[in-house]
Amino acid sequence: MEIYQIAGYKNSGKTAVTNQLIRYFSAEGFKVGSLKHHGHGGEPDMAERTDSYQHFESGSVVSGVQGEKLTQLTLRMPFGLEALIQLYGKFSLDLLLIEGYKQADYRKIVLIKNEADLSLLQELSNIIAVGTWDVKLVENRNYPIFDMNHLQDNISALADHIRRDFDG
Amino acid sequence: MEIYQIAGYKNSGKTAVTNQLIRYFSAEGFKVGSLKHHGHGGEPDMAERTDSYQHFESGSVVSGVQGEKLTQLTLRMPFGLEALIQLYGKFSLDLLLIEGYKQADYRKIVLIKNEADLSLLQELSNIIAVGTWDVKLVENRNYPIFDMNHLQDNISALADHIRRDFDG
DSSP states (O other), X not given: OEEEEEEESTTSXXXXXXXXXXXXXXXXXOOEEEEEEOGGGOOOOOOTTSHHHHHHHHTOSEEEEEOSSOEEEEEOSOOOHHHHXXXXXXXXXXXEEEESXXXXXXXXXXXXXXXXXXXXXXXXXXXXEEXXXXXXXXXXXXXXXXXXXXXXXHHHHHHHHHHHHHHO | OEEEEEEESTTSSHHHHHHHXXXXXXXXXXXEEEEEEOGGGOXXXXXXXXXXXXXXXXXXXXXXXXOSSOEEXXXXXXXXXXXXXXXXXXXXXXXXXXXXOTTSOSEEEEEEOSGGGGGHHHHSSOEEEEEESOHHHHTTSSSOEEEGGGHHHHHHHHHHHHHHHHTO
């Protein structure tokens, strides 16, 4: 399972990039998993009034509901990122895209929205590409750069870059 | 991990019994997990418009969102009950309560709503207790019987029965 992170500050476009990459690699036949950290210290939204929500409310540490094609699990336990990734490892995925968790040490696409974000390029590890709304900000740096203003047009170039990276 | 099923036809009170047992055992300090099958061949309700739903819509086979205390995973892959139980096995649970899946072979509390349901007592395996709205229907059978009309009052007796069962 190849693991890549999409990192950047709030509103830098992480979800858009992650979704486009999921879409691209899924269409290419990859078995893609994704993980994101809920912002603001909150909790994932749950569909209330469902039976699984009732189980959860009653105290289940793990409450699951299986449908025809989908299974949904709600886990009420602390997980480190490593433990979660280990869990993802059970699902025979080709690729895991992680949105956020920018302090983790996996290969990263870092998103730079403005000058204030530039410090991320010093702070974060394992950067393999940079997405930016202002190409001038990051040119002359030693990263492949992708223009976020034309994400749709550039997503296949970014995906190809990731693919070359994990193909070695 | 001890595994018990709550089995019965639709509207026989499975969710009520399951919730009460989750509540009871959780309050007793057990680490309880639960699993139910979504009826009608449908899918678990998902909170739409969330980012994790977007990941899922984009094609993620496993899409997860981690909050402060909760992690929610949506799995788009076929699971047999055994494979799901194996997954639950990773979470160090004391007790797994399974609502439905009545053809499976785990120890069962079977719910009998009316005479038409009585055939379940022949068809299902590993019955350890029967809950019923009409005690006359099932008396003289060789099972501990719990009156569903007074579920709240009887839940600790049912839970004790389960506990004695798994204590040997």
